[in-house]
Amino acid sequence: MRASERAYAALRSDIIEWRLTPGTVLGEVELSERLGVSRTPIREALAKLSAEGLAKPQSGRGVVVSEISLDHLDELFELRSALECRAAELAAQRGDPAVFRALYEQLVNAGELLTSEDPTRYDYYRLVGELDTAVDAAVGNHYLNLALKNLRVHLVRVRRLGKDNPTRLRDAAREHAAIALAIANGNAAVASAATTVHLDNSLRHLLGTAAQELAHHHVSPEKGTP
Amino acid sequence: MRASERAYAALRSDIIEWRLTPGTVLGEVELSERLGVSRTPIREALAKLSAEGLAKPQSGRGVVVSEISLDHLDELFELRSALECRAAELAAQRGDPAVFRALYEQLVNAGELLTSEDPTRYDYYRLVGELDTAVDAAVGNHYLNLALKNLRVHLVRVRRLGKDNPTRLRDAAREHAAIALAIANGNAAVASAATTVHLDNSLRHLLGTAAQELAHHHVSPEKGTP
DNA sequence: GCAAGACCTTTTGTATACATAAATTGTGTA
DNA sequence: TACACAATTTATGTATACAAAAGGTCTTGC
Incomplete structure (x- = not known):
């Protein structure tokens, strides 16, 4: 399995199952260290999550878990x-x-x-x-x-x-x-x-x-x- | 404007306006040379296009412009x-x-x-x-x-x-x-x-x-x- | 004391080099 | 001649280094 897919799947389930709560900042370096892959596949995973609406780009800088109100x-x-x-x-x-x-x-x-x-x-x-x-x-x-x-x-x-x-x-x-x-x-x-x-x-x-x-x-x- | 956004916008309009016809293979190296940026922003653009449904990953390898039948x-x-x-x-x-x-x-x-x-x-x-x-x-x-x-x-x-x-x-x-x-x-x-x-x-x-x-x-x- | 500006830190964006996997082509054998 | 296997080539996946930008903080001037 590709590293970007693993990162995507891990983050996706973390968000869906509320281990990552709305508003949580998804920093690239932090995630790459936590998941043990480089920033490149992390960025790809974050882009996919953003496209899905599970995360969204913070004004210009940073990606956060999207809100549910x-x-x-x-x-x-x-x-x-x-x-x-x-x-x-x-x-x-x-x-x-x-x-x-x-x-x-x-x-x-x-x-x-x-x-x-x-x-x-x-x-x-x-x-x-x-x-x-x-x-x-x-x-x-x-x-x-x-x-x-x-x-x-x-x-x-x-x-x-x-x-x-x-x-x-x-x-x-x-x-x-x-x-x-x-x-x-x-x-x-x-x-x-x-x-x-x-x-x-x-x-x-x-x-x-x-x-x-x-x-x-x-x-x-x-x-x-x- | 970021290089990845420029690449995305260029490819998107190319596809929507039929300058890139369905089935066309979108090779990363070819596009990076044509658009004058490195492969990294190209990959980001292709991921976005795939998420939108304008392109789709060819079985395992390569990305092609999606079909309209x-x-x-x-x-x-x-x-x-x-x-x-x-x-x-x-x-x-x-x-x-x-x-x-x-x-x-x-x-x-x-x-x-x-x-x-x-x-x-x-x-x-x-x-x-x-x-x-x-x-x-x-x-x-x-x-x-x-x-x-x-x-x-x-x-x-x-x-x-x-x-x-x-x-x-x-x-x-x-x-x-x-x-x-x-x-x-x-x-x-x-x-x-x-x-x-x-x-x-x-x-x-x-x-x-x-x-x-x-x-x-x-x-x-x-x-x-x- | 407050505000404004510069600098410093942190984080993201891009390029490039390297690794890996898949496809194609060429060669050998049946 | 056709099929199969292997080697080469080409494209993608990943890591890392570097650049640029945004945000925060500290200092300085009013």
Whole structure:
């Protein structure tokens, strides 16, 4: 694996998993020492992160981990709604009903995956991710998929803002099941509407629980690893 | 201005304006000699172009100007429809009616801008661009605007595929006027529908005239400047 | 005591040299 | 003659040295 890719992957996961908090300054020399590579691959990694929106160039000098604020949440979900509603419509028109019916069956029982044994909710999020993947495959649109992929990077980062709430996750699974069912039935209008409802519920839940989390994480610009 | 920015801007306009055709290999040494800078800023420029989708890394080795095919056109317009329809809806809800009424007045008379004096249609496309800008401002969504900006890069590139057809441009102006009017009236549903109609007309016109153009441009991978 | 300017430090931008990997070409053998 | 393997060549990946710019600090003058 190339050093620039390793650096990129390391920084990316550090940012997504909140080990590097918003506002953290990403100095080239510091990172090159910490990751054990020269500045050249570090610069390439930072450029890629900036293009993705996970970091952004500080006015003229320096790169910092980009902010996630409550205002951003509204805007993020507005874009998400535009893309995912259309994706759901197209999947309903083009997808294989059997695939989505199978996903529906799994999703209605997804509550069972929410055991206290797995605090990271690995299996739960894997199943939800499978629905996303199936929708992407059914849509079969390179550009739309790319836009969704770019968006999901930020959504994973946002997920950490919400408290782990099994009740909400169970509801969310039911909403996902409704989407899968509408797609399986080939009903584009219902698929879109179910997506709208799901996203609205998710956003309101996040806004309700995220305020204190943000206040905790969103400290003034600091330097180095937390 | 930094050398990497100059290189990026030069390559970007070369690609958008078809001086570098799809499939052209972008060699680092060749470009560094042609543009008179070292490989380092060239690499940075190529990374940025790849992130934008204007170029893409050849399997493992080399970077080439990305392709534009008829299949891509369908997919590109599908994403465009998702983003612009939603943007039009939001602009109708949030925009200043006076701004869009003024744009409407200009757009209904846009046919007058299509003189034979200006074969590049500068004033025409500037006015259409003003509508885009006004919609972006009215929507006020950073993420949605960014997604639209990334998309428009490819649309400018695609524009060259269609023949210059004053009749179609006049029709397109009327369609834009209809969108502006719906936004001015605060009617989100009509704004979205008018956008859908406009994009469908544009796509069908492009597909009708682009086949021979593509056949002309889409030669097998070549090297160097055309 | 405050402000302005110069210098010094720190960090980024660029060039270049070197290492490494991939593609192509040439040669040998079947 | 065709295929395979190896060597050469060419391009990319990485490191490092140097240059330039931005920010901070210290000093000096008012």
